[in-house]
Amino acid sequence: MTLASQPPRRVHARAPGKINVFFEVGPVEPDGYHKVASVYQAVSLHEDVWATASDDFTITVTGDVDVDGVPLDDTNLAVRAARLLATEIGWDGGVHLDVHKGVPVAGGMGGGSADAAAALVAVNELLGGGLTAAQLQELGAQLGADVPFALLGGTAVGTGRGDELAPALVRGRLDWVLVPSGEGLSTPEIYGTLDDLRAAADIGPVRRIPSVDPRVLQALRRSDAVALADVVSNDLQVAAVRRRPELGALIDEGVSLGALAGIVSGSGPTVALLCADAAAADGLVAAFADRGRAALAVHGAVAGTRIVSVD
Template sequence: MTLAEQPPRRVHVRAPGKVNVFFEVGPVEPDGYHRVASVYQAVSLYEEVSAVHADGFTVAVTGDVDVSGVPTDDTNLAVRAARLVAEHAEWPGGIHLDVHKGVPVAGGMGGGSADAAAALVAVNELLGAGLTGTALHALAATLGADVPFALLGGTAVGTGRGDELAPALARGRLDWVLVPDAEGLSTPQVYGTLDDLRAAADIGPVRRIPSVDPRVLQALRRSDAAALAEVVSNDLQVAAIHRRPDLGAVIAQGVAHGALAGIVSGSGPTVALLCADAAAAASVARAFVDRGRAALAVHGAVPGARVVAVD
């Protein structure tokens, strides 16, 4: 079937950003990667991706955040995802993607991974490829460690390189305030700084096989924000703050404004502040905004990549 014979059709998918409630990093492996043990939570800050038939593979990027650093060529993760599904569907044409970003770029919240997850779901629906959730997960894992979680959503434990996922039993709602930063941090550089700090014995020791603190899972099961605040942890935080000392000040300010605890999300620089409830989150966010700093009150857990419209 040629492109001209295809009916006009657009599939719109929404995928969430995430915070790392807990993140333990093992030592660097011979291949340069690290084993991790993580608890991810998908939060109500979204990437929007639409897919249509086209003659080639292209992407246009807009956003509520600065998107100047987002590639629009074949290196874009969403384009790579679209190509993967098209290859499996043996689709002879192309796909055009419209990406609207709501998750800070290079902010440690998995925005690019959410784009890729949304593109997988959108192109699968657009082409009628019939790929199962398991098949999409396998494709997602080839694109990056955070992509499978963006498909799954909710709250999950990630092991291996973060892509071996098991849903976590998490009842109720957790409220967060996200404090983004215009100056992104490179994930590989943050990992490199962590390795350097460990090699210099500035921090440590480190377990070869990382694991999730069971108290984190217990707090999530009870939806107990106060208990969770006592055990949130991120091994990458010390490296992110080493590169950006101001992030430590943001966490301290958030707690002073009424947050229960603060943590650098992923490799940063976004800071995630855990709050007692929605009213507390609104108050903390307002305190930052009143002082001229962007802050967003969000909640978790929310679903992963989902089709929201087919035109």
């Protein structure tokens, strides 16, 4: 396909950020990666991507969050997604992406992966690619383990490297308060720190084949926040707190202010605090505001990546 064969139009897609409600990490494999068992939940913070046919692959980025560290070249995951899809369908031109970020950058909430998911969906629609949801999932897995979940949304169990997904039955909603950090954490560095701690026998033991605690899924099926609070867990948290001790103190502070439980989201540094309901979440946000700290009330589970409009 060429640019001349397509009418000019603009497609807007939206993808959710995520929380890892449960995250168990296996030992480092010979290839440097880890098997994981994760329970993802998509939450009501979103990334918006607008795609327009162009002569080259370009991107602009704005946001409700600090976007200073977001790359504007081919290393950007959304640009990589657009290129990958264009190659898959034989598109000869380029695509311009306008990205507006609502998920904290390098915050452990999959914002970059959500950008990639939204770019895949938007560009597929823009160029009439006709790829199915399953085909988009396969492409997404080439870009990163969190991309397939951003496409799927809802609540899901992720195994393998996190990209082998099985939707989880969840009734009702869960309310969370997110406390972002002004400085991101590198996911590879957090995994490396976890490996170092395990090698030094500072923590352990570790199961070679990670699995999800069934009590997590039972609590999610009932949307029972109290029961879930007893079993939320993230193996990466110990590494994130080792590098940023203030994250552990922040979790303790959140619980002292009324949260049921708190975890570091993904590789951090965003802290996710589970609340009893929406009113409790709003109250916790207000309590943090009184202490001069910004926090956000969100809920899950929300839908995966979708088309918002086609102009």
